Amino acid sequence: MDELGLRFQTGAARPWVIGANAFLVVSVVLTYPIQLHPVCEITEIRLGVAAGAGASARFLDASPRAALSSSPSSALLSDEDSSCSSGSRTTSHRRVIGARLAIRGVLVVGTLFTAICVPDVGLLVGLFGSLTAPILVMMLPPLMSIKTWDGYFWKVFHILIMVLGGVGAVAGSHTAILNIVNRH
Numbered sequence: 001m002d003e004l005g006l007r008f009q010t011g012a013a014r015p016w017v018i019g020a021n022a023f024l025v026v027s028v029v030l031t032y033p034i035q036l037h038p039v040c041e042i043t044e045i046r047l048g049v050a051a052g053a054g055a056s057a058r059f060l061d062a063s064p065r066a067a068l069s070s071s072p073s074s075a076l077l078s079d080e081d082s083s084c085s086s087g088s089r090t091t092s093h094r095r096v097i098g099a100r101l102a103i104r105g106v107l108v109v110g111t112l113f114t115a116i117c118v119p120d121v122g123l124l125v126g127l128f129g130s131l132t133a134p135i136l137v138m139m140l141p142p143l144m145s146i147k148t149w150d151g152y153f154w155k156v157f158h159i160l161i162m163v164l165g166g167v168g169a170v171a172g173s174h175t176a177i178l179n180i181v182n183r184h
Helices: 015-046 055-059 064-069 072-077 091-117 121-148 152-183
Strands: none
Touching: 015 091, 121 152
């Protein structure tokens, strides 16, 4: 029996486990576009492909004033978002669509490559956790405190905490990468 107890000793899966896995696969496949959409839009905006992409491009603009100045309904109906008034597609519009499809294709292939290379999601979660947790817990708060606190002692104290967080991030990342490499 495996460590979770979901298989018989012969290795055959129970029918309810197969059903649960099938529902899990269907839910992941159906929700993947929803999960990937913000990543695609932000990538397109940062690469300058989605200059007239619609309301989301305006709301993700760097200036808060630009986001407040336009509403989603007016952004969707503006002339800037349509290729031309007669409805025919121009060459530049086709290039933008091609670039957007290429970006989205690269992101999907990158996700597929990651899933194939690291089939154990726990190892990947461990890597991201070892990178982000020390930054969020031990590096950013002292950095903000350095800006607000006066005094040499407190600045040195906060810098030492940040160095300790950096050492933890490096050690945790090193361990997580070794686990990924040794596992496969």
